[in-house]
Amino acid sequence: MSDRLSIQNELKELNSPLSGQVPRMPYAVPTGYFETLTGQVLSRIRQEEVDDELASLAPGLLKTSRQTPYALPTDYFKSVQIPVTPSAPVVPLFRRTWFRYTSAVAAMLLGVTIWLNQDAPSGTTGSAGAAVVIQYKEDLQKLDEGQKDLLQEFVEAGMTGEETAQLEKSPALQASLLADISEEELTDFLEQSEPITSSTEMNN
Amino acid sequence: MPLQSDAELLQAFQVPETRESAYTQLIRKYQERLYWHIRRLVVGHDDANDVLQNVLIRVWKGLDGFRSDSQLFTWLYRIATNECLTFLEQQKRRLSISLDQEGSAHLADRVRADQHFDADKAEWKLQLAIQELPEKQRLVFTLRYYDEMPYGEMSQVLETSEGALKASYHHAVKKVEDFLLNH
Numbered sequence: 344m345s346d347r348l349s350i351q352n353e354l355k356e357l358n359s360p361l362s363g364q365v366p367r368m369p370y371a372v373p374t375g376y377f378e379t380l381t382g383q384v385l386s387r388i389r390q391e392e393v394d395d396e397l398a399s400l401a402p403g404l405l406k407t408s409r410q411t412p413y414a415l416p417t418d419y420f421k422s423v424q425i426p427v428t429p430s431a432p433v434v435p436l437f438r439r440t441w442f443r444y445t446s447a448v449a450a451m452l453l454g455v456t457i458w459l460n461q462d463a464p465s466g467t468t469g470s471a472g473a474a475v476v477i478q479y480k481e482d483l484q485k486l487d488e489g490q491k492d493l494l495q496e497f498v499e500a501g502m503t504g505e506e507t508a509q510l511e512k513s514p515a516l517q518a519s520l521l522a523d524i525s526e527e528e529l530t531d532f533l534e535q536s537e538p539i540t541s542s543t544e545m546n547n
Numbered sequence: 548m549p550l551q552s553d554a555e556l557l558q559a560f561q562v563p564e565t566r567e568s569a570y571t572q573l574i575r576k577y578q579e580r581l582y583w584h585i586r587r588l589v590v591g592h593d594d595a596n597d598v599l600q601n602v603l604i605r606v607w608k609g610l611d612g613f614r615s616d617s618q619l620f621t622w623l624y625r626i627a628t629n630e631c632l633t634f635l636e637q638q639k640r641r642l643s644i645s646l647d648q649e650g651s652a653h654l655a656d657r658v659r660a661d662q663h664f665d666a667d668k669a670e671w672k673l674q675l676a677i678q679e680l681p682e683k684q685r686l687v688f689t690l691r692y693y694d695e696m697p698y699g700e701m702s703q704v705l706e707t708s709e710g711a712l713k714a715s716y717h718h719a720v721k722k723v724e725d726f727l728l729n730h
Contacts, residue, residue: 350695359720360727361673366693369670370586371663376596377582381574384603385567391604 445520447532449494452479490516553619560610570610574603577620580694581627587677587689588631590657598634602627617703624696624704628686635682654678669727676726680719687712688719 354362397405416422456479486494493516521529551559551572559569581602586595605626613622642653655678658664658671665671677685686705690696698709705712 347695350691353716354720357717357720357724359724361692361720361723364669367670368583368587368693369663369665369668369674370590370592370661372582372592376592377575377578380578380599380603381571384574384600384607385571387600388604388607 444524444529445517447529448520448524451532452482490520554615557610557613557615557619570607573606573610573619577623578603580620581623584624584627584689584694585631587693588628588685589634590654590661590674590678594634594638598630599627602630605630618700621700621703624690624694624700628704632682672727672730673723675730676723679726680722684715684719684722687715688723691716 351362394405456476459476483491551569553573556569556573556576559565560573562569578599582595582599585598585602586592589595589598602623606623609626613619638653655675658674658678659666677688680688683705687701690701690704691698696704698712701707701712702709707715
């Protein structure tokens with residue numbers, strides 16, 4: 344490009360009234376036009392590439408309207424709201440003290456039973472083990488359906504404290520499960536057991 | 548992203564991974580100058596936008612075959628000028644205007660129709676004067692007066708000898724002067 348000076352000199356030589364004036368364009372351009380131009384052009388280019396490809400594969404399809412014929416209810420997209428449901432607070436079962444005692448006892452009974460059965464020779468059952476199993480079965484029969492369900496839920500949930508099973512607080516149930524267990528037995532059990540709450544808290 | 552030289556942009560355009568970004572930079576580099584060149588010739592913004600988009604699509608399709616024996620900008624101007632002339636020719640046919648002078652009158656009407664038009668302002672008078680010029684002189688005048696293009700480059704864009712271009716420009720300047728003195 345030449346500089347402005349040489350063009351001005353040329354105009355001066357021609358005695359033009361334009362000599363000495365700065366060229367100005369009075370036309371206006373819509374705001375933001377140059378910022379969006381690239382995007383518009385690229386989108387047209389992509390469209391043309393798709394059309395060219397289609398023209399070579401199936402020219403008849405080019406004449407077919409690309410409008411989707413399905414109808415939508417009026418203002419569908421304005422009315423659509425994605426439901427946001429707050430997540431229910433999950434209280435780990437092992438945070439409940441009464442349940443820890445109950446489950447510990449049940450687990451202990453279960454563990455002893457399994458241990459006795461494993462130690463016994465095949466096809467036989469030791470007399471001590473047999474007594475415990477009989478006692479266990481009797482205890483099991485004393486439980487009502489709700490208590491059995493809770494026990495089942497506990498066994499399935501495991502001992503990690505990560506389970507999300509929830510139990511309604513029931514003082515009556517708590518009392519019935521702890522009725523035959525002395526304070527001393529519970530204390531001994533808790534002293535021998537791994538601390539359960541630490542892993543539970545870490546996972547929360 | 549920093550603007551690269553034309554040579555770097557052309558090189559990047561040849562690589563599929565950088566093709567689109569090189570093209571985007573190229574548009575950003577030249578879009579305003581090309582737009583104004585087109586706008587001076589077709590007058591209306593919507594028409595200028597249509598023509599410019601067609602030009603840029605032609606550039607996308609033709610850039611692979613661009614040979615560096617001419618400047619990239621000269622090549623872009625040539626495409627833009629040809630696209631403008633084609634557009635104006637189609638417009639004339641659409642409006643059943645056969646004579647060159649009548650076509651110019653139509654463009655002058657479009658200048659007057661601009662929402663910002665002010666007949667008392669010198670820059671608007673100049674636009675009217677330019678639209679009164681025959682097509683070739685209009686092209687030469689705008690390329691020289693607004694785009695400050697040397698005759699050598701203009702010769703490549705319009706494929707006309709420098710001598711003929713100088714003569715056209717001088718005629719155009721005199722006609723513009725007459726118009727400004729008499730209106």
